[in-house]
Amino acid sequence: MKELLKENFIKYFKKEPSYYYFSPGRVNLIGEHIDYNGGMVFPFGVTLGIYAALLERCDNKIRVISEKFNEEPIIFRISDEKKTGDFTDYIKGVIKIISEKLNKKFNKGFDLYITSTLPAASGLSSSAALELLISHIINDLYDLKISDLDLVLASQKAEREFVLVNCGIMDQFAIGMSEEDKAILLNTNTLEYHYVDFNLDNATLIIINTNKPRALVESKYNERRSECEKALAILNKKHDKDNLCSFNLDELEGFKDELGEVLYKRCHHVITENARVYEFKEALEKHDLLKLGKLLTASHKSLKEDYEVTGINLDTICEALDSYPIVLGSRMTGAGFGGCAIALFNTTDLNKIDEVMKEVKEKYKEVTNLELSYYVTKSSKRTGRI
Secondary structure, eight states, X not given: OHHHHHHHHHHHHSSOOSEEEEEEEEEESSOTTOTTTTOEEOEEEEEEEEEEEEEEOSXXXXXXXXXXXXXXXXXXXXXXXXXXXXXXXHHHHHHHHHHHHHTOOOOOOEEEEEEEOSOTTSSSOHHHHHHHHHHHHHHHHTTOOXXXXXXXXXXXXXXXXXXXXXXXXXXXXXXXXXOTTEEEEEETTTOOEEEEEOOOTTOEEEEEXXXXXXXXXXXXXXXXXXXXXXXXXXXXXXXXXXXXXXXXXXXXXXXXXXXXXXHHHHHHHHHHHHHHHXXXXXXXXXXXXXXXXXXXXXXXXXXXXXXXXXXXXXXXXXXXXXXXXXXXEEEEESSOSSSEEEXXXXXXXXXHHHHHHHHHHHHHHHXXXXXXXXXXXXXXXXXXXX
């Protein structure tokens, strides 16, 4: 990969790069739509991600090529805070947040070539991967000695306050703190975390991309957040809790009529999904693959029926997968309404997996007229220089 990065950097900038970086995407094993409800999540950085080559400049300009988005360098000053509605907003946002955090002005720019193995619009957090990439570049170029955790927090703040996407912490945390062969059990309320060995023995986890355009994701995401905030306000008429994941099902039942059907279902998903995360951790530590599969399927059912964020594309894939005995379980991962699903296969034989996926592809195309893609992956190291 370094040779390819070097070759393409020279093509655009006529000089050799000084440094190379990798920033992974992320998959959440379980714990969906509860990172903004104070819940537990179980993500890891994946081996698909953003690769970059970099050369320092003597002036204050940034010139950037993102292979999938522009053929001529986009040029702006390192102090530029003007939004343009493209991927450079993530770059500008991270630089602005770090500059404000340290009360430090940056005056040295860089040439940057970016390419990605993450599928476009897949819900594998390419935006967070880019944010962490830039935060590490600035940290290294200026020898700021900011900790990995603080780079995670700065990246999230950039997305929330500059790009204006009210994201939770999970994506940036998974990408900025990931370790090889580990998954991260993260308490999104306290940021307490620990690593759990991600060893599937004779099983294989795959990512399936719906390849569906995700135009409605942001509006529906904000809608679900608003519903959860309304529900919390109702529950807190008799309680004083910080988040929905602090409640149990018995407490929820007492508010069923006042919440109404929709808000009750949203709360039911949040509370039961949080419980599934703990069960998943225990099953993973015990290498109980059957239990892992059942929990994945139960999570998808809850996201479909209670949280209503799956849609025909993801449901078609998961229903087709779950009809095969070799598939232990499957579910959507990410925000939903397209994006990706994950599936746990009770084999490491890629030929057998390919046979199943060929049939699933045909069923999926019959229903949606789209082609799905799939990838075998494992947990990756965090963002950093390579």
